[in-house]
Amino acid sequence: MKKNKPKYKQIIDAAVVVIAQHGYHQAQVSKIAKQAGVADGTIYLYFKNKEDILISLFEEKMQLFIENISDFIEGDYSPSEKLLKMIENHFKILSSDHNLAVVTQLELRQTNKDLRLKINSVLKEYLTLVDKIIREGMETGEFDPELDVRLVRQMIFGTVDETVTTWVMNEGKYNLVSLAAPVHHLIINGCGRKKAV
Amino acid sequence: MKKNKPKYKQIIDAAVVVIAQHGYHQAQVSKIAKQAGVADGTIYLYFKNKEDILISLFEEKMQLFIENISDFIEGDYSPSEKLLKMIENHFKILSSDHNLAVVTQLELRQTNKDLRLKINSVLKEYLTLVDKIIREGMETGEFDPELDVRLVRQMIFGTVDETVTTWVMNEGKYNLVSLAAPVHHLIINGCGRKKAV
Amino acid sequence: MKKNKPKYKQIIDAAVVVIAQHGYHQAQVSKIAKQAGVADGTIYLYFKNKEDILISLFEEKMQLFIENISDFIEGDYSPSEKLLKMIENHFKILSSDHNLAVVTQLELRQTNKDLRLKINSVLKEYLTLVDKIIREGMETGEFDPELDVRLVRQMIFGTVDETVTTWVMNEGKYNLVSLAAPVHHLIINGCGRKKAV
Amino acid sequence: MKKNKPKYKQIIDAAVVVIAQHGYHQAQVSKIAKQAGVADGTIYLYFKNKEDILISLFEEKMQLFIENISDFIEGDYSPSEKLLKMIENHFKILSSDHNLAVVTQLELRQTNKDLRLKINSVLKEYLTLVDKIIREGMETGEFDPELDVRLVRQMIFGTVDETVTTWVMNEGKYNLVSLAAPVHHLIINGCGRKKAV
DNA sequence: CATGAATGAGGATTCATTCAT
DNA sequence: GATGAATGAATCCTCATTCAT
Known part of the structure; x- marks a missing residue:
């Protein structure tokens, strides 16, 4: 179950921070990845697409x-x-x-x-x-x-x-x-x- | 006063129709212009920019x-x-x-x-x-x-x-x-x- | 001969002023017309096109x-x-x-x-x-x-x-x-x- | 250092060819990208914007x-x-x-x-x-x-x-x-x- | 598992020119 | 002759997603 791996929550929390700080339309996947401390591509190992993160x-x-x-x-x-x-x-x-x-x-x-x-x-x-x-x-x-x-x-x-x-x-x-x-x-x-x- | 010219309301009504039918993110200016029966450029004689239409x-x-x-x-x-x-x-x-x-x-x-x-x-x-x-x-x-x-x-x-x-x-x-x-x-x-x- | 009519020189002088003040790329025909005190369309009674003005x-x-x-x-x-x-x-x-x-x-x-x-x-x-x-x-x-x-x-x-x-x-x-x-x-x-x- | 990567010079050389052949105003970014054999977006990995290419x-x-x-x-x-x-x-x-x-x-x-x-x-x-x-x-x-x-x-x-x-x-x-x-x-x-x- | 370089589709806006009045 | 409202073509850049390493 992906949801229990540490990076899953790590990415979600990064998304909250990035969206709150930069706004929804400036919350690019690459920004979320950076905030989460992972590579862009890694996001897609845990989420189907950007919508799935949200x-x-x-x-x-x-x-x-x-x-x-x-x-x-x-x-x-x-x-x-x-x-x-x-x-x-x-x-x-x-x-x-x-x-x-x-x-x-x-x-x-x-x-x-x-x-x-x-x-x-x-x-x-x-x-x-x-x-x-x-x-x-x-x-x-x-x-x-x-x-x-x-x-x-x-x-x-x-x-x-x-x-x-x-x-x-x-x-x-x-x-x-x-x-x-x-x-x-x-x-x-x-x-x-x-x-x- | 631009607001009293017929094309002003015509464009606004077109915008309502296009946004309702296609959704906000698919409501391109050119679509609104077409629905209003005017050229794309005409929109900008009545509105500063797309945001101004809304x-x-x-x-x-x-x-x-x-x-x-x-x-x-x-x-x-x-x-x-x-x-x-x-x-x-x-x-x-x-x-x-x-x-x-x-x-x-x-x-x-x-x-x-x-x-x-x-x-x-x-x-x-x-x-x-x-x-x-x-x-x-x-x-x-x-x-x-x-x-x-x-x-x-x-x-x-x-x-x-x-x-x-x-x-x-x-x-x-x-x-x-x-x-x-x-x-x-x-x-x-x-x-x-x-x-x- | 158009060149001897007053508006001919009037438009050229307006072009010099507008281009000097606003730069070549901001020297729209409408701006030149305004500076010359004529309508946009009038320009085209004296010049074939914008290039012809220059x-x-x-x-x-x-x-x-x-x-x-x-x-x-x-x-x-x-x-x-x-x-x-x-x-x-x-x-x-x-x-x-x-x-x-x-x-x-x-x-x-x-x-x-x-x-x-x-x-x-x-x-x-x-x-x-x-x-x-x-x-x-x-x-x-x-x-x-x-x-x-x-x-x-x-x-x-x-x-x-x-x-x-x-x-x-x-x-x-x-x-x-x-x-x-x-x-x-x-x-x-x-x-x-x-x-x- | 981006300047030492092969695509950097590749894009610049493509720009020279495209501008020389088509003229400055017809040198669209997409044309330069095509000539360089890269995608449009790749240009922007190496240059801030079109002006930066020049x-x-x-x-x-x-x-x-x-x-x-x-x-x-x-x-x-x-x-x-x-x-x-x-x-x-x-x-x-x-x-x-x-x-x-x-x-x-x-x-x-x-x-x-x-x-x-x-x-x-x-x-x-x-x-x-x-x-x-x-x-x-x-x-x-x-x-x-x-x-x-x-x-x-x-x-x-x-x-x-x-x-x-x-x-x-x-x-x-x-x-x-x-x-x-x-x-x-x-x-x-x-x-x-x-x-x- | 993880990376990150590469991809490429998609749209608001400007402005020279026209033409009905 | 003079007007000015209307036209519509044309382009830079972003960013979600992929895939070779």
């Missing part, structure tokens, strides 16, 4: 998101709590690796439609976990049972993603993790005034 | 969004109603011009960072209107007065944008406009169960 | 050189004196019109071989006058009767031309006209030490 | 001129003899490589001012050698000690250059090398009649 990069990093939340997704937390932990996890990971945040929020979106569709299919596993939480919430009655799951998932992911992107575009000038609670609150309660109970 | 395209189309909502943004509707109308307008425009939807949601995002920053500054006018509605809602008491305006704007825009993108990626297989009401409901109330009044 | 420019200006020396070329001066006057005239004209000097010494040499051959044939009339002086000098015995006329002409023109070009390249920082006498002296006596008489 | 060409060939004369420039010849050998060398090199003569005398002068300035700075080393001979002649008393060195250098170079250019324009119809002695004679003695000794 998809693999996304797969690898997506594991970070999923591994962390798998722990508590089956745990004894309420759906709302799970959602909060998920958002916190999302913000923490990207907050702690600014290069990765730049790559996923800005640079990797400059790819063509085909590549983006492939990236989206990698994303699906993550989104499925969101769906699971939503359904659980609807079943326990914590969430509105009339919800359209896909729409809610889009609201959650759209809000989270837009929040991170804006943060990256502002060059991380404010604390992203501290936005997890208010974002979660917005998602659960909307922007309407809470009715007196 | 920015102008975005400016021109963004006017559609803004013009329509300017009518009622000052009207006697409640903030929540204004928000609903805004979302409906957003969905209607992109629903009725599938090419445009493909271009704005998928193709135009593949551009380099410089171009995207310029596009974002065009977008700002639209986002300012959203902010206005949010602030009005907070003042009238219809919205939670404790809201972080930027965060709410990100939730609204992120949700709307993600909804449209998913719809485009599903090739418009379902009715987008009919999602305006549930999306609006989610934004106002969140996914939490409505408390008994 | 040849005509050279013809017109070459007249300046020839007219002035025609006066004394038939006069009672010795061949050596005629040569000195010719060099002085050459230096004076280019000294007094820096734009013209830049155009003839630097810019017009960037043209293709064909155009340069045409320019050379315009130059011929001028060079014939040089030949005439040389032959006269050989006949009167003032010049070495064994000379190869073509070679001498090349020495004279080569030396004069190189002197002007160097002066232009040094941006006219020193007085060109005052070099006429020493250049003339070099041409007549060479660089060898004058033998004691 | 400057390198000039540098490379200028070495021919300088190497040959370095041998005797320090030798026991009189300054006048050195000058003669230099002119002979100059004529021999260009006489034996007609393509090169066309390129240096006609085609390479069509380049823009920037490139010409760079070419001129390459030429400087050669002109410095001329200056050296002149100064030596003035010191030994073989040349007029009152000479303006720059002016004499301009006479020498202007005469030599004009002689070669005329020869090239006449398509090499006569023997250039045999003109070395008379040109040298003219430079040393001028065209004036030698005074009886």
